[in-house]
Amino acid sequence: MLPSMLESQNPPVPRRDSVARADSIARADSIALVRELEKMQARPETGAPSEGSTPTGTGGPTNPRLIPDISVIGDVIADLSPKGSTQESGRRFDIREVELALSSAVDPYFRADFILGLSDLEGIAIEEAYITATALPWQSAARIGRFHLPFGKQNTTHRAELQTIEYPHAIQSFLGPEGSKGTGVWFSKILAPFGFYQELLLTAVDHFGESEEEGTGLLASEPANKKVNGLGYSARLRNYLDLSESANLELSVSAATGRRAQPVDCDPAVDCVRSDEVNAVNARQSLIGADLTFRWRPLQQGLYKSFILQAELMRQVNERSSALGRASLPGEYAGPRRNANGAYVFSRYQLTRRTHLGARYDWVQDPFADAELAEGSFKAASGYLQFFPSEFSKLVLGLERQFAAGDRKALNRLILQSTFAVGPHRPHPF
Amino acid sequence: MTRAFFSSTFALIFAAGLAATSAEAQLKVVTSTPDLSAIAAEVGGNKVTTRHVSEGYQDPHFVEAKPSFVLQLRNADVWAFVGLGLEVGWMPLLLDGARNPRIRPGATGYVDVSRSVRLLDIPAGDVDRSQGDVHPLGNPHYWLHPENGRRIARMFQQKFSELDPKNAASYAANERAFETRLDAAERGWRPSLSMIAGKPVAAWHTSWRYFADYTKMNIVGFMEPKPGVPPSPAHLAGLIQTMKRTGAKIIIMEPFYSRKTADFVASKSGAKVLVLPPSVGGVRGVNDYVALMKSDIEKVAAALR
Missing domain, CATH: 3.40.50.1980 (Nitrogenase molybdenum iron protein domain)
Structure with a gap:
């Protein structure tokens, strides 16, 4: 309709003496045309959603000030264990952490994510801060900054978003109580040569494991990262397969290596503590692991039924030559005395739309124990009852039994956890 | 003979290549x-x-x-x-x-x-x-x-x-x-629309608001007290009263919600539960958009008849 109306306003051969008049008419007609179009647009269309409906096709931006997505997660713990608090803070009731996350596109090539952890123990800590290159070729992605080390399945999940209250003991023992993070570069490439999803993840980070600045209290005579082979490196190959519409399986392998400070015991006869308080030597530590996750969630009943079975097995390989440290300071190497294995099996079944019941079994060898002694193994069994008032809040009741071994007495733990999130909806971890 | 063989092979490969190009396009x-x-x-x-x-x-x-x-x-x-x-x-x-x-x-x-x-x-x-x-x-x-x-x-x-x-x-x-x-x-479905128009119904989720806007059916209450929030007993008691008062005859719900609660409300209010696919493929035979709208409209009309 519009082209024909416009055509009718333009005489095919304008005469010279009437040009000015024609221009004036055309202007007036244009104004009339615009008004007519405005009226037409204001009229509701026949059959269109009527009551309170609004067209959005002509709407403006939803975030005109380009404000990053900001979300906050609170993680509160009540430790009701019969023999006192088992928390690092020693408190019965504690705000374990408040996590502040900001996320936004930087430009057409990068996206930035910042996650700050606030806690009474650590103050403000940079949990993660990285930019991700989103425009790389060959279906690859790269990050620069600090990120969770892509080792195993649960280490990449933030603690507040875990399906249990704490990380499995193998992860706590080999990677740290809050998992392992690293500052460096991250690269990922999707592969699918066999028709199913495979992803290769590679990282190079400043150091492997916690550093002296992070509170280990260990200081070697030279930084572990002095040489390139002292940096932390990791590789992970994810293999994901749909077994059916409702069930899927992920079977992945990971490896990480790096040099990290290990303690040295001073010989009392020799003053081995030097003025710079060097008390450690750098030794290589490597970790290899495999993880398996089976998920079942029928699509139609997915709001009410689901099941997860997850297991991880990892082996810590420690450089432990008795010659370690002799060159740099007098004293006996007091780091890990053996290679150690650890594993857990976790399972969770959804009882109702809001309630899940889970259980976990943990087994970890103590790398500082004698290889021959069975008491070097830690074992624990735990159960969890989760209640989700909504997608944005969670209450968990956890019961854990740590079994006696050697000098270690059995310990029962009873912990309540509440997590709650505000801000834009974050994607559900998968 | 050999020449013919190579010519036909080349032609086949060329044709296959063209087909592949067409598919890729x-x-x-x-x-x-x-x-x-x-x-x-x-x-x-x-x-x-x-x-x-x-x-x-x-x-x-x-x-x-x-x-x-x-x-x-x-x-x-x-x-x-x-x-x-x-x-x-x-x-x-x-x-x-x-x-x-x-x-x-x-x-x-x-x-x-x-x-x-x-x-x-x-x-x-x-x-x-x-x-x-x-x-x-x-x-x-x-x-x-x-x-x-x-x-x-x-x-x-x-x-x-x-x-x-x-x-x-x-x-x-x-x-x-x-x-x-x-x-x-x-x-074709105009007679069904005239059957539905103005009739009171209950629905599980606000997903049926556009459908109601089109069919002019009157949603008098939702099973969910607020979008995405599972129903509480107090809310359901209120909904049952509303349905009785307005004469709502059906509770419309998607196939992925639990039918138990809807059946309970239906038994107390004298209504019946109507499970409707909200999307193409939601039930067998509903394989395109027109079939989806036709199926939902005719099922509601039949239930209200």
């Missing part, structure tokens, strides 16, 4: 829901391939971001989604995982379908989660109104023509054919 369209996929398939015809992430019998709010979907998205030319926050719990993971610059926000293949339709339930005033799983930009279940179905088809026609101009005439013809088929279907 098809636009690869991936959508979040089967409804968008069904309309895209009608508009695209044999010039596009379509796939969808969620199924018609699945709650589209809660889709698992499976890596197998990443494989679908990594080669897509178009990613079309409902928008308004419906896919917010899983779409970012898939888009980040796919590493496909053609479908990232701002790219020509990133298609927020909500920008081309008319919306209901845009909240006024302050919005927060005390109001339930509220969608601040409007109710995202807009495909359940045929006028929005037409708008979606026109949007796909424009998008496909933009990305594949040489087949623009084909997309335009397919879009016209879709609207003609929908017009004819609407004439």
Whole structure:
């Protein structure tokens, strides 16, 4: 309709003496045309959603000030264990952490994510801060900054978003109580040569494991990262397969290596503590692991039924030559005395739309124990009852039994956890 | 003989190559829901391939971001989604995982379908989660109104023509054919609409607001006290009273909600439960958009008769 109306306003051969008049008419007609179009647009269309409906096709931006997505997660713990608090803070009731996350596109090539952890123990800590290159070729992605080390399945999940209250003991023992993070570069490439999803993840980070600045209290005579082979490196190959519409399986392998400070015991006869308080030597530590996750969630009943079975097995390989440290300071190497294995099996079944019941079994060898002694193994069994008032809040009741071994007495733990999130909806971890 | 053999082999390889090129030239369209996929398939015809992430019998709010979907998205030319926050719990993971610059926000293949339709339930005033799983930009279940179905088809026609101009005439013809088929279907279900108009009903979720707007059925109450919030006993008691007072005869619900609660309310209010597919593929035989609307309208009319 519009082209024909416009055509009718333009005489095919304008005469010279009437040009000015024609221009004036055309202007007036244009104004009339615009008004007519405005009226037409204001009229509701026949059959269109009527009551309170609004067209959005002509709407403006939803975030005109380009404000990053900001979300906050609170993680509160009540430790009701019969023999006192088992928390690092020693408190019965504690705000374990408040996590502040900001996320936004930087430009057409990068996206930035910042996650700050606030806690009474650590103050403000940079949990993660990285930019991700989103425009790389060959279906690859790269990050620069600090990120969770892509080792195993649960280490990449933030603690507040875990399906249990704490990380499995193998992860706590080999990677740290809050998992392992690293500052460096991250690269990922999707592969699918066999028709199913495979992803290769590679990282190079400043150091492997916690550093002296992070509170280990260990200081070697030279930084572990002095040489390139002292940096932390990791590789992970994810293999994901749909077994059916409702069930899927992920079977992945990971490896990480790096040099990290290990303690040295001073010989009392020799003053081995030097003025710079060097008390450690750098030794290589490597970790290899495999993880398996089976998920079942029928699509139609997915709001009410689901099941997860997850297991991880990892082996810590420690450089432990008795010659370690002799060159740099007098004293006996007091780091890990053996290679150690650890594993857990976790399972969770959804009882109702809001309630899940889970259980976990943990087994970890103590790398500082004698290889021959069975008491070097830690074992624990735990159960969890989760209640989700909504997608944005969670209450968990956890019961854990740590079994006696050697000098270690059995310990029962009873912990309540509440997590709650505000801000834009974050994607559900998968 | 040898020459003939090589000639025919070459011709076969050439033909196969041409066929492959033709197949590769098809636009690869991936959508979040089967409804968008069904309309895209009608508009695209044999010039596009379509796939969808969620199924018609699945709650589209809660889709698992499976890596197998990443494989679908990594080669897509178009990613079309409902928008308004419906896919917010899983779409970012898939888009980040796919590493496909053609479908990232701002790219020509990133298609927020909500920008081309008319919306209901845009909240006024302050919005927060005390109001339930509220969608601040409007109710995202807009495909359940045929006028929005037409708008979606026109949007796909424009998008496909933009990305594949040489087949623009084909997309335009397919879009016209879709609207003609929908017009004819609407004439066919007019008696059913007159049966439904003004009748009181209850529904589980606000997803039926557009359907009610079109059919003029009167939703007197929802099973959910607030969007996405499971019903409480107190709320259900109030709903039963409302249904009795207004004479609501049916409770409309999607196949992915638990029927037990709806059956309870139905038994107390004298109504019956009507499980309707909210999306294409939600029940067997509902394989395209027109069939979805026809099935839902006729089932409601039959239940109210």
